[in-house]
Amino acid sequence: MKPYHGELKEDTKENADFQRVLFTGFDSQLVIMAIQAQEETGEEVHDGDQILYAVDGEAEAIVDGREMSFEKGDVLAIPAGSRHNIRNTGDCPFKLFTVYAPPQLAAGLVQRTAPEAWGRIAVTVP
DSSP: OOOOOSOHHHHHHHOOSSEEEEEEOSSOEEEEEEEOTTOBOOOBOOSSEEEEEEEESEEEEEETTEEEEEETTOEEEEOTTOOEEEEEOSSSOEEEEEEEESOOSOTTEEEOSHHHHHTTOOEEOO
16 A cells, blocks of 8 residues: 555646546545546445545536536535436536545556446556
8 A cells, every 4th residue: 555645636637537546545545537528427326435626627416316516626525325426517627536435446446538437447557
């Protein structure tokens, strides 16, 4: 297990991958994401809590059927067991970072595109 140390907002802005795991600990995980224009995360439910921070762009969050705007500077905390989806409503990639507690993805996972993630095709980086 390696620590993450960096400029999180800058790393998020520069990221072009749909999902890139930066850190995985025993109890939490840090992931940066880039959701392309008019794409979405896909509806999902996690067995742990998730906190998302919007770094750039504009999107719509749907949590348990409730729709809300989600844009640069916003934080969204999603309780375990809540059905949710994030849709990019802008013309540029929507950039965010998220913390899962407990971890939900494989350590070092990189999923370059949303369809790749939906198909569970991924690479693991050291």
